[in-house]
Amino acid sequence: MKFAGKPVTWIAVVTVLVVAVAAWALWPSAPEVRAQEQRIAVVDGPRDDQRVTLDASFFPPAGGGKAPAVLLAHGFGGSKQSVRAAATRLAQEGYAVLTWSARGFGRSTGQIALNSPDYEVKDVRQLVDWLAARPEVRLDAAGDPRVGVAGGSYGGAIALMAAAYDGRIDAIVPQITWYDLADALFPDAGGKGPQNGVFKRMWAGLFFSRGGPTPGVGQVPAAGGGELGADQADRPGLPLTAQEVRCGRFLPEVCDIYQRVAETGRATQDAIDTLRRSSPVSVPGRIKIPTLLLQGQRDSLFTLAQADANARAVAATGAPVGVAWFDGGHDGGNGEVDWIHERTAGWFDRYLRKSADAEGAGSPFTVTRDGGRDPGTRRPVQLHATATGYPGLSGASTVPVPLSGPDQRVANPPGGSPSSISAVPGFGGLGGTGNLSLSVDMAGQSAHFDSAPLTAPLQVTGSSTVRVRVRTEAGADGAGTDAKPAGEPDAENGGPEGDGTAGDGEATRDGTAQGKPGGGEVTLFAKLYDVGGGGQAPVLPEGLVAPVRITVPEGGVGEATVTLPAVDHRFDVGHRLRVAFTTTDLGYSTPAAPAVHEVGLASQTLTVPTNPSLRTPATGLTWWTWALPAASVVVAAVLLLIGRRRRADRHDPALETVPLRIDGLTKAYGNGELAVDGLSFTVEHGQVLGLLGPNGAGKTTTMRMMMGLIHPDAGEIRIFGHRVSPGAPVLSRLGSFVEGPGFLPHLTGRANLELYWKATGRPRQDAHFTEALEIAGLGGALDRAVRTYSQGMRQRLAIAQAMLGLPDLLVLDEPANGLDPPQIREMREVLIEYASRGRTVIVSSHLLAEVEQTCDHVVVMHRGRLVTAGPVSDLLSRRASGNGSGSRLEDVFLDLIGENA
Amino acid sequence: MNDVNGSRTALTGVPVGGDHGSGSQGDGSAAGYLARRTLPLAVEFARQFRRRRTLVMFGLLLALPWILVIAFKVGSNSGQPGATLRISDLATEGGLNFAAFALSVSASFLLVVAVALFCGDTVASEASWSSLRYLLAAPIPRDRLLRQKLIVAMAYSAAAVVCLPLMALLAGTLAFGWHDVRVPGTGETIAALEVLPRFGVVIGYALVSQFVVAALAFLLSVGTDSPLGAVGGAVGLVIVSNILQAVEALGSLREFLPTFWNTAWLDALAPQPEYSGMVKGVAVSVAYSAILVALAFRRFRRKDVVS
Missing domain, CATH: 3.40.50.300 (P-loop containing nucleotide triphosphate hydrolases)
Structure with a gap:
């Protein structure tokens, strides 16, 4: 083909290039947002006598004028810098955004009080006062700005708590956060509350260390906030005091409580009361504003159950509630940063800006699901299944799945080691966005009960329940007790010695377990596995476990209905559902004394919640799917028509x-x-x-x-x-x-x-x-x-x-x-x-x-x-x-x- | 002007039409000539059919499924399937699974070559044989010649794309039986009768997704005297597009690469068929091919045929 000598062709090519370059150069870029650094003095404390200076950044709305405001809170261990990118995006969309380092974090002064109503909540009320005085912020009334609060984890909790204590807040978007901090740290899948809960020791330790005197090496991966420890207050090179190394920047009362519970592994009433004062559970009926709860599916710290409880509490007041389970959380996952931003902005558009476009608020219930892989990139694709209502963790309907398996003996190893692994707190990122399963069950420590291979796929959405029966072995030499060390006094037999042998001065990880005469407590970790065929290893969806502590009367049988972790997981045809109970888990405090238990099913049925109304919306055709061929047909027609050489025959x-x-x-x-x-x-x-x-x-x-x-x-x-x-x-x-x-x-x-x-x-x-x-x-x-x-x-x-x-x-x-x-x-x-x-x-x-x-x-x-x-x-x-x-x-x-x- | 009619020879005395074999019509054409009757499709089919490359290509496409069957029979002691079931792990599940596998391994290259051959060779080979000028002087109007050739080339291409999976279906059914389809990835089964119409969609999509190759080959065919150049150029486009597809920095721009959606037909064989990828693929394919074909016609109209 020859291309030379066709000026028309060259003119056309040059024209197209010029237009493309011009369009690229003139395309409206996102408006620039400039942060204004602020030092905001607040007064808080139970007697309103503590002066604290908060390090804050104010992002004026990009469009100018008076705009609704958004308070953007950071996660635990982070600072206002952690949420800078998110704040900029919201400001570009026309919100006045205020970010601040919470007391005890970043360059703010004061000590960490765990979102206490006496401290952090009072701080936020004064930040709302500050916003009300800004000329850029739209007011509902004098001193009452139109304001929403968003944040992840620690920042999500302050959004909920502030909403409960400050009636001026109009909408909140808490992410990956708690309803009951005591329940989150001392979960009991048997439903007996934190008093009976199993201590989530690794998460609690990491959580506490985030507020410690020096920034940790690792960082808590929190998809919503993306905490960075880089902005810790510069400290002069003075040696740290004993109090500082012990408690870091924690309020001494909070620090004391942590030290006590971490030592014993059991929640005291005092600790529960303190943790609950920092939790929405303590303010029933007081969060009455539109609330969008974004909770991560990969989160062994604040599980979907925490968001579920928040949703029920807010919905009880009649306020609009949205719930979304996204691919993220404290254990990693994709994070879906863009989607989180869209949902957050959509929620605020709807309830702060009162935009008539209700679509922006999204569906009441959204679940991120695996959409397979992109045909070109081969990257995982997230699909968002939506339903018109949020049914809770028990599902819109339930399916009974028969389980079978004999009663099985399981051993609790002395010292709780080696322990089975479900998720490793703080290292969820290791698995990356993939579904790498770190799950390991130690031999002899696990009892499992399988369903028959499925004949139809089963999509579980919520928490399955199963009734379990436990008997503590009287004889120490029962089968499967090979974990019992030789020469040590028989722990189970004598009952009370179990605790005593550990030594009084040493910290046992669960001092009371196995310790009561006339019976005992059995700690088990319930897991719901997806067992594929062939040589595929069983998959523990999202790496979640449900700890349960079952009281067993002496010589008798303990029973409990165990609520398994809430997941959204599809079990494919031919796969089996497996419920496993292990005696140990790396992330939790487990009894140190060796023991053997016999675990069986009290009922041979696993009750599985489903939600058939969750549908992946048929994504409407992208505009170009019809515009592109139509345009090209027009271009083709033009090419053909203007290419005609018509010369009349003009017969002579x-x-x-x-x-x-x-x-x-x-x-x-x-x-x-x-x-x-x-x-x-x-x-x-x-x-x-x-x-x-x-x-x-x-x-x-x-x-x-x-x-x-x-x-x-x-x-x-x-x-x-x-x-x-x-x-x-x-x-x-x-x-x-x-x-x-x-x-x-x-x-x-x-x-x-x-x-x-x-x-x-x-x-x-x-x-x-x-x-x-x-x-x-x-x-x-x-x-x-x-x-x-x-x-x-x-x-x-x-x-x-x-x-x-x-x-x-x-x-x-x-x-x-x-x-x-x-x-x-x-x-x-x-x-x-x-x-x-x-x-x-x-x-x-x-x-x-x-x-x-x-x-x-x-x-x-x-x-x-x-x-x-x-x-x-x-x-x-x-x-x-x-x-x-x-x-x-x-x-x-x-x-x-x-x-x- | 220097005319040659200065003298009259004996021949000029013969009256016009006296011994004429043909009279003339109003447009000056010979009796019986009608532009719209030139180069009937049947004639063009016959002209192309007995070519060696046509027969070899069809022979290859029809033999490939049997070669695959033999390969699976010989190497039946394959190792453990991986963590996820790939389409190749399931090829021996039954006729439909085998046909899907055969299509998946041939769509990315073999069928591309076949389509490029039929569409790229059609005009260029006439030019290289010099027969093009006699067809044009017959006269077959240029647009009509191109249209008829395009129809026939597309028909051969369609036959190629259709015959491979159909033969694979036959071979697979004879070799592995008629069973329900097992889906790659999850291993679910779908009833064979439910999949059969979807399989038709798959074959149709496999054909449409080759439109760009066909149109480009056709455009090159019009522009060159070298059949190999036209075929190679079109295949080269597919290679370049596949390479660009691997550049993730291009982001969503890659959706507009002509080969990006070529594997989207796999979505139709999922338990819940998903057609959005295929719709996009059709849109991209139609968009490119319409313009390329229009360019081919425009170019051929203006071209000085010197071959």
Whole structure:
């Protein structure tokens, strides 16, 4: 293909490029938001006497004017810098955003009081006061700004607590946060509350260390906030006091409580009261504003159950509640930062800006599901299944799944080690966004009960429940107690010694377990596995476990209904559901004393919650799916229409009987050299015309233009008065053989001629095959594939093809090439005979003697121009009269083209 | 102007039409000539059919499923399937699974080559044989010649894309039986009769997703005398597009690459068929091919045929 010499093409390309660059340069970029650093002094404390300076950043709304405000809180261990990116995005969307480092974090002064109503909540009330005084903030009333609060984890809890204590707050979006901090840290899946709960020691330790004196090495991965420990207050190089190393920046009361419970592994009433004062559970009915709860599915710290409890509490007041389970949480996952932002902004648009567009608020219940992989990137795709209502963890409906399995003995290893692993707090990021399962169950520590392979897929959405029965082995030598160390006093048998052997001064991890005479407590960790077929390892969805502490009377049987972790998980066909109970888990405090328990099912049924109304919305077709093909069809139509060359035929009746008239014909090559230059001549009826000229004279180009293959630059060709253009109907009266034969090599000569004639669409009887084949004279070779033909055979077949239909005008280019003398002679006779029947023949040839014998007229061309034209006899006689002797055409020709000088 | 009618020879005395084989019609054409009757589809089919490359390509496409069957029979002691079931792990589950597998392994290249061959060769080979000029001088109007050739080339391409999965279905059913379909990934089964119409959609989509290759090959075919150049150019486009597809920095721009959605038909064989990817694929495919075909026609109209 040649691209040069088409200015139109280049202009089009340049235009497109210019438009693209201009569009790129002028495309409206996000408005710039400049943060204003603020130091805001507040007074808090139970007696309102503690002065604290909060380090804050104010982001004025990008659009200017008075806008609703958003308080954006950070997670535990973070600072106002952690939420800077999120704040900028909200400000770009027209909100006045205030971020601050909570007391005890970042460059703010004061001590951490765990979102206490006496401390942090009072701080937020004063931040609302501060916002009310800003000229950029829209007010509902004097001193009452239109304001929402959003934040993740620690920041999510302050959003809930502030909403409970400050009626001026209009909407909140708490993420991955708690309803009851005591329950989150001392969970009991048996439902007996934190007093009976199992201490989540690793998370609690990490949580506490976040507020410690020095920034930790790792960081708590919290998808909502993205805490960074980088902004810890610069401290002078003074040695830390004992209090500082012990409690860091915690309020001493909070620190003391932690130290106590972490030592014993049991929640004291005091601790529960303190933790609950910092939890929405302590303010029932007081959160009465629109609340969007975004909770992570991969979160072993603040589980979906915490968001569920918050949702029920807020919904009880009649306020609108949205719940979303996204792919994220304290244990990692995707995080879905963009989607979280969209939902948050949508919620505030709806309830702060009162935007009429209710779509922005989203569905009341959304669950992020695995949407397979992107066909191109092969990255996981998140789909958002929505339902019109939030049914809670027990699901919109339940499915009973029969479980089977004998009662099994499990051992509690001494010291609780080695322990099974479900999730490793603080290291959820190790698994990345993939579904890497860290789950390990130690041998001898686990009892499991399987369902039959599923015959239909089962989508679990919520917390399954199962009733379990536990018996503590009386005999220490029961099967499966291999974990019991030799030589140690029999812990279970004696009962109370279990605690005593651990030593009074040492910290046992669960001092009271196994310690009561006349019975015991059994700590188990319930898990719901997805067991695939073949060699696939069982999958623990989201790495979640449900700890349960079951009281067993002496010699009796303890029973409990265990609420398994809330998950949204699809069990595929052929997979089994497996409920497993282990005696240990790395993240929890477990009894140190060795023991053996017998675990069985009290009821052989697992109650599985489902929510069939959760549907992945059929994503409407992206606009370009219809716009792109439509636009391209329009472009294609334009390309076709403007590409038309319409030239009227303008038949000239005066030339009806003139086979060929060429007038001013000009054609230039690509390099500008003229192949044909102002050529004009006429061929009359019945002539056999010889077209003569040296190589490059333009003979072939002229013939191609006669056939409509080449567009002339100027001038015209008329055949029987009809102008020649590509595909002009009059060409059907032209038979041609130009620049060699053109056949399909895989077909026979006969098939070639027949298919050619069929391609013309003309009636078969008009072809005169017999005459043509006679001219070809191929005999039996006619039924051989053309690729086997010699040059001469192809030549004769091509001339026969040109004569098919006995055209009124026959154009032959070098017809004698490759023919032997008898055939040349025969050809000569054919042509003369052909013309004698009233048709016209034009022959180009180098064989001047041949032309002399065949043609009655000649046209001589040289360098694209006509040199002379006329009857052969005239030319010969002209020269003969010049030098007196008889002459041959060759001499005349050489004279004419100036080579015979 | 120097006319040659200065003298009259004996031949000029013959009256016009006296011994004429053909009369002429109003538009100056020979009797019996009608532009809309030129190059009937049947003729073009016959012209192309007996070509060796046509027969070899179809032979290959029809033999491939049997070769795959033999390969699976010979290497039946494959190792443990991986964590997720791939389409190749399930190929021996039954005829439909086998056909899906055969399509998945051939769609990315073999069918591309087949389509590029039928569409890229069609005009360029005529040019290389010099037969193009005789067809045009017959005369077959250029638009009509191109249209008929495009229809026939597309028909051959469609036959190629259809015959492979159908033969695979036959071979797979004979070799592995007629069973329900097991879905890659989850291993669920779908009733065979439920999948059969979806399989039709899959084959249709596999064809539509080759439109860009077909159109580009056709455009190149119009522009060059070298059939190999046209075929290679179109295949080269697929290769370049596949490479660009791997550049994740391009983000969602890659959705507009002509090959991006080529595997979207797998979504139709999921337990819950998902068609949005296929719709996008069709949109992209149609968009590119419409413009490329229009360019081919425009180019051919203006072209000086010098081959």
